[in-house]
Amino acid sequence: MTDKKNENKRPLVTFALFAYNHEEFIHKAVIGALSQTYSPLEIILSDDCSSDSTFEIMQKMAAEYNGPHTVILNRNEKNLGIGGHVNKVMDLSTGELIVAAAGDDISYPIRVETLVDQWSLNNYVADSLHSQVMRITKDGKYKGSWKTENCLSSDPRDFVSQCIIIGASHAWTRRVFERFGHLNTDIIHEDRTIGFRSSLSGGVLFVDKPLVRYREGGISQNGYTQLKINLSQQILHAHILLLDCMQQYKDYIKINNNDVRILSAIQTEIEYNMSSQIVAINSDLN
Template sequence: MTGSFEKPLVTFAVFACNQEPFVREAVKAALAQTYSPLEIILSDDCSDDNTFTIMQEMAASYKGPHQIRLNRNPVRRSIGGHFNTVVGMASGEFIVVQAADDISLPQRTLVSWEAWEKSERRATSLHTDFIQIDIDGQEIDPVFKNEEKYEPGQLMAQLVDPVCYAKTLKPILFGCTHAFCKSLFNTFGNLPDDIVHEDDVIGFRSVLVNGLFYINEPLVKYRLHDTNMYLRKNQSGLDIKALEQNEQRFRRDIRNRETMYAAFLLDLQTAKSQGLIDEQVFESTHQEVERLRKQYHLMGKYLDSGFFRRLYFFQQLKQSRQGDFYCTFLITRLLPRPILFRLRLLKHRFALVNRKLLFLKGLPITKRTAS
């Protein structure tokens, strides 16, 4: 390996928002990165707690070789806007990202940079395997399964049809493991400020330029806890308040998906105008992405409407999809929410009673997923 003076400057960015219990460990992991030269950006999205104060204290006391830069957004910018700010600050062409509740292993940046060089810098997005931990940092059985069947440590180019990626969002790029090239932002521009699924949007950009790569090595400890959006949306509510919160999260997720596919459409237009994809790929992908954007748009309209308008949007959704999964899922929401929530509570309580009876009889208990 060449000396550090011949290596390019890499940026390691820690994104934080109201993560006071975890940020100290996250920053410590950033400062412990073995790659050099390294620029570390500690960025806070206008937290209400002491997250940024901890970042400031740790930056002030750091005596190591890395360059430390601090940023605090004066107003909350959400994920897309926060990414735009940090990418605009970054001096490195290659950017490794970490949330302030996750922990990067010390070799993460070095291994990612070596993979980028091995790809001859064709990798515009690099993602890796990861370890899953609980709120206390203890390793847990994986909630999210690794679907990639490669040799340990193997670097693989993931050549994906853009239509397939739009339909499935696979191969799944977990943002907690993401490193990407700043050139994606130079080519496609900033993310929409209100984007939440930034990893899917940046991943789609890399699919369009054939730059999506995967390293089959765990380089990040991904923390799952009660404020983690992917964990909490799968939890069953136990009372009316919890059910209402879950319903609001579901509505936000529908809107976020619509925003994501709208961003896909913009990036497709850019790819076409710059000659990155041919006309046939553009047309087929644009048709599928627009269908998905419309689907989530109709779902949002459905959820925001009264009973009779819901019947109209329900019919529109039924006609626009193959299969009946969403129709089955949404039909229950024709009911007024207070009635729907009480029926769900009754179902939940009945399931608890049934489980207790089975336990008392010594019979096996089958775990069922709440609808």
């Protein structure tokens, strides 16, 4: 993909809906996907081997859809977890921009349109885009809009130690995966990992308006519960953050960049999370 496009040619975008045991919410999530105003749009409805009726609901809605968008239905034969699921969808998709959505959130119909409009004003340089979200309770009541404190940052050091991007609002380019490759399948915080990759390449673009209804208390908000590690929550949390740091280190080395400030930030975060694991283990033993 070239950085500057013919004004009359809009990029193909993939809207990727990631679902796992979301039967209570998936119907509205799929409506949000199918209602997108942007074209050309490829929609992937992907289920990570749910044990409930999530896939069957998506399958029925896909079969009944007769709109302008291409719809691809996928069900993983086994549960891949967040990192593996993202990798699978990247392999299935063909869009130049991948707009991600969780099965318990609801995207506004103008979400993709708005992101691409802002991306075009950016000359298609940014490799990650994110926006405000409208927070809702588990039963759908509005709680107000939200954005992260450091939402305008594209500094790689910020992505090492903070959650800059709200995953529910995240979109990323195909080229960032072409440059860095698949995610480690153990990765839980794909927004942090892909955001870091983007900060090392084309940068991160924030759109200051809510484009997603983000369900607090939903399954997607606490993704690491899918990991079956028989340790205390403190150890598990530190372990997950350590995996994030190791992925960031591998990604950073790939670009042969010698910015010692970034390397120092990664090293500091790795040491912190290793010490956190040790403290938690000692607490368990005592």
